[in-house]
Amino acid sequence: MGSSGGAREPEASKRREYSDVGRAPYELRQFGGGGGRFRVYPSVVFSFALVSPPASEAELLGRARSLAGHPLGAIAERHAVPLADVSRSKGWIGKLLEISLGATASSRGEPDFQLLGVELKTVPVDLEGRPKESTFVCSAPLETMGELSWERSPVREKLARVLWVPIEATPEVPVPYRRIGMPLLWSPSPEEEVTLKRDWDELSERVGKGHVEEITAHIGCHLQLRPKGANARSARWGVNEEGDPIRTLPRAFYLRASFVREVLARGYAPSGRSP
Template structure:
């Protein structure tokens, strides 16, 4: 685990320019043929090099530094190719949770972004690592994220989770965690009746992460 922010950033910067194949070979790992069934594999590869030891879902990756790690695939124009997963959403016992005490607020407080070439026509082995950077939301961004979160959480609390779609929230999006209908979570339906529904995740929308990375040379 890096002892300070400077050491962490230096380690991340040392990876820039290398390919996924370079890193995998050095770590004695096989590059998967399909990321669809190996979701998060690139992130776990990067974690090996940066010394992530916290796998607690309620904590940041570098808990002692207060920093979350996020890889982000980008196309040849520097545009994110997908929304960015932040954390799993709690579907019950939310009435006393505030933005300030929420897990997502904690995860978003400071992020080490590591861009990865994400064009699908580039074989995974030769996709390169971009220049990393640290980011924290501005006061205005924090207010907008809070507004999105409160809108989404109010719908969850009042049993209207099925009213939430990709247009709910400006910067944040709530999406299904899995398409496997056997993996269901408890949720509160109207009149506090417990129902089963698909787990949900919070994501940052692509247009917002594009704004985040646009101010950095990657």
């Protein structure tokens, strides 16, 4: 059937152009034209084009920089990854970046890029480049945590070398059109590691003494320990004050948004240490 209003304007062309993003510290580039429609699926079964693992940090960083400025939908189409309803498929953005960059880790206990010892962390940011939420680091080994030193901890292993990738997270922009920001390779400075170690020591001591239920998100300067699981079915083993095993909600470590904001701000500054 015809339409008296003429050709319908493409959906992509009607959306607002977010020129303000260009002022963000990670320097998102503008879209390279195009547009079109992206079909969103409520759940995802990954069937994608394989990407070989990067052979060096330089190659990994080059791949990540080549994604900067592109919308998530375009990257998903390039690798034949169905678009997910992100509200129902938590972790979809991180998985998409892992696929497009050639991550190899099959276990959550290993860095995403095993050969390089690099962990990938995506960070949803606002128009000013500020993280909008805390960043998941890893699950907490409650049964053995009190016996682990900082040097042998999973937190230190995960944070030894991190590839930060900001992701535009403006609510008004549909997920397929949200852009990928400039990446940053980072390792904790000596001062940052001292504070992270202090946080780990305090939290692990409390867990080891059976006080896991008393730990709140207010404890820790950079590092938090918070519940990760909504009901009793996800319960894990921990220990009480007597050292006896108990069932408790699983916990995970998170970096505060304020700390990640400082990391990104320093890394993107003209004198930053990013490669």
